[in-house]
Amino acid sequence: MSHEKLLIQKCKNGDVEAFEQLIESYQKKVFGIAFRMLGNTEDASDVAQEVFLKVFKSITNFKEESSLSTWIYRIATNVCLDEIRKRKKATVVSINSTIQLEDGEIDMQVEDQGPHPDEIVERKELENEVKKAIERLNNEHKIVIILRDIQGLSYDEIADILQCSLGTVKSRINRARNSLKNILLKRKELLNDYNVK
Amino acid sequence: MFSCEQARDRMSLYIDKQLQGIELAQFEEHIQACEQCKKELDFLQSVVKICNDMEEIELPANFKQELHEKLVQVKHKTPPWYLNWRIYSGLAAGILLVFLLNLKFLAPLYKYEKAYVNDAQLSYDTVGILAQEAQEKASGDAQSELDAGYEKKVYKDEKPPEKINDAVAFSAPISEDVVREVAPEEVPDRQSSGDESVRNRSIDGASEEEAVQRQIGPTSERAAALPDEQPDDAGIKTQGLGGQVSPSLYDENAQVCCSLNGDNKPVISYKAIVKVKKEELNVLWEKIQDKLAEYEGQYKVINKSGIQVIRVSKEVYSELEQYIKSTGIKLTVKTVEQDETDNYKNLVDKSNRLGEQISEMEEKLNKATTQEEKNAIQKQIAELIKQQENLKNDIWELEDSRDKYSIYLETI
Numbered sequence: 001m002s003h004e005k006l007l008i009q010k011c012k013n014g015d016v017e018a019f020e021q022l023i024e025s026y027q028k029k030v031f032g033i034a035f036r037m038l039g040n041t042e043d044a045s046d047v048a049q050e051v052f053l054k055v056f057k058s059i060t061n062f063k064e065e066s067s068l069s070t071w072i073y074r075i076a077t078n079v080c081l082d083e084i085r086k087r088k089k090a091t092v093v094s095i096n097s098t099i100q101l102e103d104g105e106i107d108m109q110v111e112d113q114g115p116h117p118d119e120i121v122e123r124k125e126l127e128n129e130v131k132k133a134i135e136r137l138n139n140e141h142k143i144v145i146i147l148r149d150i151q152g153l154s155y156d157e158i159a160d161i162l163q164c165s166l167g168t169v170k171s172r173i174n175r176a177r178n179s180l181k182n183i184l185l186k187r188k189e190l191l192n193d194y195n196v197k
Numbered sequence: 198m199f200s201c202e203q204a205r206d207r208m209s210l211y212i213d214k215q216l217q218g219i220e221l222a223q224f225e226e227h228i229q230a231c232e233q234c235k236k237e238l239d240f241l242q243s244v245v246k247i248c249n250d251m252e253e254i255e256l257p258a259n260f261k262q263e264l265h266e267k268l269v270q271v272k273h274k275t276p277p278w279y280l281n282w283r284i285y286s287g288l289a290a291g292i293l294l295v296f297l298l299n300l301k302f303l304a305p306l307y308k309y310e311k312a313y314v315n316d317a318q319l320s321y322d323t324v325g326i327l328a329q330e331a332q333e334k335a336s337g338d339a340q341s342e343l344d345a346g347y348e349k350k351v352y353k354d355e356k357p358p359e360k361i362n363d364a365v366a367f368s369a370p371i372s373e374d375v376v377r378e379v380a381p382e383e384v385p386d387r388q389s390s391g392d393e394s395v396r397n398r399s400i401d402g403a404s405e406e407e408a409v410q411r412q413i414g415p416t417s418e419r420a421a422a423l424p425d426e427q428p429d430d431a432g433i434k435t436q437g438l439g440g441q442v443s444p445s446l447y448d449e450n451a452q453v454c455c456s457l458n459g460d461n462k463p464v465i466s467y468k469a470i471v472k473v474k475k476e477e478l479n480v481l482w483e484k485i486q487d488k489l490a491e492y493e494g495q496y497k498v499i500n501k502s503g504i505q506v507i508r509v510s511k512e513v514y515s516e517l518e519q520y521i522k523s524t525g526i527k528l529t530v531k532t533v534e535q536d537e538t539d540n541y542k543n544l545v546d547k548s549n550r551l552g553e554q555i556s557e558m559e560e561k562l563n564k565a566t567t568q569e570e571k572n573a574i575q576k577q578i579a580e581l582i583k584q585q586e587n588l589k590n591d592i593w594e595l596e597d598s599r600d601k602y603s604i605y606l607e608t609i
Contacts, residue, residue: 016269020268027261028253028255028256029253031256032254045263049260049264049267052268053264053268054493057271057491057493058491058492058493060491061492061495062494063512074494075493075494078493126247127247130248131251145248148213149248152249155213155215163597164597165597167593168590174210177208177209177245180244181240181241184244
C-alpha cells in the first residue's frame with residue numbers, strides 16, 4: 001500500500017496526526033486559492049481551515065475514485081464559492097459606480113492614486129495590476145485563472161475539480177483570459193485619462 | 198485561413214499547447230499575417246506568464262496550530278466508524294428490507310399501481326429556451342452563468358398523474374421479477390424519442406415496505422469511459438451528425454461529435470423528485486444538507502430556475518435516497534429518467550450547421566472589397582460564433598449531466 005493510501009486509511013480511523021501529514025503539501029495551495037478568491041488573509045484562513053475540516057469529516061466516504069488532490073481542490077473551490085455567495089447577500093457595495101462589462105465582469109470606477117502609466121509596464125507593477133484585475137473577475141472566471149494559471153493544474157484536473165466537461169473548461173479558460181486582458185487594457189485607458197486630466 | 202475572431206478563440210488553447218495539426222497550422226498562419234492578433238497573443242502570453250510566476254502565499258503564523266485544535270475537537274465529537282450508530286441502523290434497515298422483499302407469500306395480496314402514467318409525453322421548448330439563454334448570457338449575469346443550469350426545460354405534461362396522493366398511500370412490496378435492471382448493452386436499443394419512464398414510489402418513514410419498479414441506468418464503468426476523458430488529438434474522427442464539419446471548428450466538433458458518434462452512447466440523466474408537505478420542506482432540506490457534509494467533493498448544487506438542485510452520481514444518490522427514507526418524514530420519491538439523446542443530437546446538428554455558416558461567411562469576408570462590407574460580415578460572424586458558443590454550453594451541460602441524478606425537493 002502506498003504511503004498516501006496508508007495515511008488515508010489512518011485518517012478514516014480519526015488519526016489527526018496522519019491527517020496533518022496527508023494535507024501538509026496542500027495547505028499552502030488551498031490557502032492560496034482561498035486568498036485569491038476572497039482577497040484577504042483572515043477570510044482565507046477561516047475558509048482554508050473549513051476546507052480541511054470538511055475533508056477530515058468526510059474522508060470516511062472518500063472512495064478514491066478521483067485523486068486526493070482533485071477531491072481536496074474541489075472542496076476548496078466549493079467552500080470558496082459558498083463563502084462568496086454568503087457574503088454577497090450581506091455586503092452593501094459602497095462605491096460610486098459600477099459598470100457591467102462583457103461576460104459579467106464588474107469594473108469599479110474609483111479614483112486611482114496609482115503609478116504613472118509608463119511605470120505600469122514595469123514587471124512588478126504589472127504583476128500588481130494583474131492581481132487587481134484577477135480580483136475583478138467574476139467568480140467563474142476567477143476560479144479557472146487561479147486553478148490554471150496560478151496553481152498550474154491541467155485541463156483534465158480542472159474538469160474533475162469543477163465537475164464539468166473538458167470543453168467547458170477550455171471555453172471558460174479562454175473567456176477568463178479574455179476578460180482579464182480586457183480589464184487590464186481598460187485600466188490602462190483609465191489611467192491614461194487620469195493622467196491627461 | 199482563420200479570421201481574427203477564430204484566432205482569438207484559440208489563443209488560450211495555443212498558449213496551453215492544446216492546438217494540433219491543421220488547426221495549429223492555420224492559427225500560426227493567421228498570427229504571422231495579422232499584426233493586431235500577434236500583439237494580442239503576446240500580451241496574453243505575458244499576462245499568463247505573470248500568473249504562472251506568482252509566488253505561493255505563505256500561511257499565517259498560527260494557521261497550523263488553529264487547524265490542529267479544530268481537528269482535535271472534531272475527532273472527539275465524532276466516533277470512529279465501528280462505533281457510529283448510523284452504520285448499524287443502516288445495516289439493520291437493510292437487513293429488514295431484504296427480509297420483507299423476500300416475503301413472497303405476501304406478494305399476491307398486493308397489486309402494484311402506478312400513480313403516474315408510463316407513457317407521459319414531454320416536449321421541450323428548446324428553441325425558445327436557447328434564445329432565452331442567449332439573451333441572459335448576453336446581459337452578462339455572472340452569477341447566473343455560474344449557478345444556472347444551462348438548459349431550462351418547459352415541460353408540457355400531456356398526461357398528468359391521475360392521483361398523486363395515491364402514491365403517498367401506497368406502501369406495498371413488489372416481487373423481485375418486477376424489478377428490472379437495464380444492462381449497459383440494452384441501452385443502445387432503447388427508444389430515444391423523448392419519452393420518459395416514470396416510476397413512482399411511496400415511502401413511509403415508519404415502514405420499510407416499498408414499491409419499486411425502476412430502470413437502473415448505466416453503470417459507473419460506463420460513466421468512467423465518457424468521451425470527455427478522451428484526448429482531443431487529431432486521431433478523433435470528425436464525422437459529425439450533420440455531415441460536413443467545418444474545418445475551422447475541427448477541434449470542438451471532433452470532441453462534441455465524438456461524444457455521440459464515437460460510441461453512440463445515449464445521453465441519459467435522472468431526475469429524482471422528492472415531494473413533501475410544505476411545513477416539512479425546510480426540515481428535510483436541512484437534514485439533507487447535514488448528510489451532504491459526508492459527501493464533500495461528490496456533489497454539486499446547481500440552480501435551475503431559482504430552485505436549488507443537488508446533482509450526484511448514481512452511487513451517491515442511492516445512499517442519499519436511503520437516508521431520505523430514514524428521516525421519518527412522510528414523502529414520496531419519483532425517479533424520472535430523461536433521455537436527452539435526441540435533444541443532444543439536435544444541438545450538435547445545429548452547432549455543426551452554424552459552423553458551416555461561419556465558414557461561408559469567412560469565404561465572403563475574403564472576397565469582400567470595401568471596409569464597410571468587411572465590417573458587416575465580421576459582425577455577422579461574431580454573432581454566429583456567439584450563438585454557437587451558447588449551443589456548445591448547452592451541449593456540454595448535457596454531457597455533464599449524463600448518468601447523474603438531480604434531486605429536486607417539491608411541496609405537495
